[in-house]
Amino acid sequence: MTQFHQNSAAAGLLERDREWLLPVYARFPIVMERGEGVYLFDTSGNRYLDMMGGLGVNALGHAHPRMVRATAEQTAKLVHLSPQYCTPFAGELAERLCALSGMQGVFYSTGGAEAVEGAIKVARAFAAEAYGPHKHRIVSLLGSYHGRTMGSLAVTGQTKYRDGFGPDLPGVDFAVRDDIASLQAAVSDETCCILIETVLGEGGVYEVSHEFLAEARRLADRHHALLVLDEIQCGLGRTGDWFAFSRTGVRPDVLILGKPLGGGLPLSALLVSGELFHALGLGKHGSTLGGSPLACRLGLEFLSVVEEEGLLARVCDTGSYLREHLEALARELDIAVEARGVGLIQALELNVPGRQIAESALEQGLMLNFVQGNVMRFLPSFLLERQHVDTAMEIVRPLLRKVNAETAAAELVLASR
Structure with a gap:
């Protein structure tokens, strides 16, 4: 070797x-x-x-000097706290993320896959409450990558990652990227959400067309489903805009962020529209380490550095x-x-x-x-x-x-x- x-x-x-x-x-x-x-x-x-x-x-x-300084300052004060208590930074970071994205609420997790799991739960909980348990199916894209936990794996459109770990989470359908007819065939009144990476990253770096995203938005509205955009890899400035969807004219109901958000510490964010603010319900979801004081402090510093530099x-x-x-x-x-x-x-x-x-x-x-x-x-x-x-x-x-x-x-x- x-x-x-x-x-x-x-x-x-x-x-x-x-x-x-x-x-x-x-x-x-x-x-x-x-x-x-x-x-x-x-x-x-x-x-x-x-x-x-x-x-x-x-x-x-x-x-980065500013991230090092923020880490040292916050580590000397408070690193972790039960999410049952408030700290100054979680709400401030959520407010800034919502101001940038146009969303209305945030839930923090540790990694992208965990945030995808949260998005699945939001979609199914909202659909079950509003329309009944039959409305549970998820449409994802072939070639997509959403994580390696069992739920995020099930909606990942690459069989090589799922092989050997079945049976998969039921109720998942796959459409072909940028094939509008394929998407139309996959979405039905049983669909609770359409899940799309705005730019497929691990799948080979493919930017989803604006026309395809617009049709996904139209189909989601028509079938009373949620449009969920996974921008774990392509969001937070990676494309030159804060979010990849910004240039498309399409707005999601749910937005998933991660990777650079915590400045190198585990931090992901599930952002939802106002209609979904109470979809999960008290005590029905959680993340022990999600949104720690240190990670949220670094998240704020990350956003400030990107803006100010x-x-x-x-x-x-x-x-x-x-x-x-x-x-x-x-x-x-x-x-x-x-x-x-x-x-x-x-x-x-x-x-x-x-x-x-x-x-x-x-x-x-x-x-x-x-x-x-x-x-x-x-x-x-x-x-x-x-x-x-x-x-x-x-x-x-x-x-x-x-x-x-x-x-x-x-x-x-x-x-x-």
């Missing part, structure tokens, strides 16, 4: 991990020690340009610049299928496996992420600048050209046989 320039101490730590941690992640054999801005540093003294951003969590990079504009500028480079590679290389994305959620789809490319980039100090095995996905920090994109492309471009040449040579050999 490649050691990626790791010293003997790091090798020992990696061996301990292999002995004691369940092998559910295809980890890269590197021991990270600290971060600074858009860079990470390992225990062996190597530096890496981080284009993964903690899978979208580290929107402010690593060790003008990071939405930077996301648009740097994202467009990254997209230009990816489109150029797509035109140049036979192994490149398509460049797509918006803001700083971008992708380059290849027709070859990506793991070896990611490993080769890592050896040169660049952290890349592949989804679906062959889609190079970029979820970098909002602090990313054009110069960082240039640095990344100086590594990516030669690697892809090399793989492109090797693939072409192999195809010639096969053709000559």
Whole structure:
């Protein structure tokens, strides 16, 4: 196994991990020690340009001074408290999120999957109370990803994640993304909600069309169902707007947020319209660690940093610049299928496996992420600048050209046989 320039101490730590941690992640054999801005540093003294951003969590990079200061100040006061008591920050953060989104109420959880579970419960509880228990079906999209708890897994439109864990939660139907006829066929008077990732992230970075979202809104209204938008990955500034749905003209009944919200601490938010404010009912839902004083304090700081440092504009500028480079590679290389994305959620789809490319980039100090095995996905920090994109492309471009040449040579050999 490649050691990626790791010293003997790091090798020992990696061996301990292999002995004691369940092998559910295809980890890269590197021991990270600290971060600074858009860079990470390992225990062996190597530096890496981080284009993964903690899978979208580290929107402010690593060790942002304001986040560090807020963490230290709040940790010295209060870290956790039973959700049966109030602290200054949960309500203030909820008010700000609602002001930005146009929603009317918030429930906090720890992670995105937990928030999806809450959304399912809201939809079914509201439908059962208003129309009866028969109205319980959920429409989701093929290719979607909503989490790995049993409920969120059941509404994830990728069988590879559900295999071996059945039977699934009953009452789930799947439609094809951007296929309006497919959506119309899936939605009925038994549908309690239509669940859509505004931008499919793990599914390969596909922005759902405005027309499809508009039809989802129309069908939800017609069948008295809720429109639930999952913006765990694409929300909170990732697209260059606070929310990906903002540019579509479509408003959800339920909005799910997470990833960067807690500044690196576990925090997700389930936002609902006013009609749904009391849908769950007293004592029928909860999250022991959701909305902790520390996480909500960091959530407020995150929103303030994005606003005061003008990071939405930077996301648009740097994202467009990254997209230009990816489109150029797509035109140049036979192994490149398509460049797509918006803001700083971008992708380059290849027709070859990506793991070896990611490993080769890592050896040169660049952290890349592949989804679906062959889609190079970029979820970098909002602090990313054009110069960082240039640095990344100086590594990516030669690697892809090399793989492109090797693939072409192999195809010639096969053709000559």
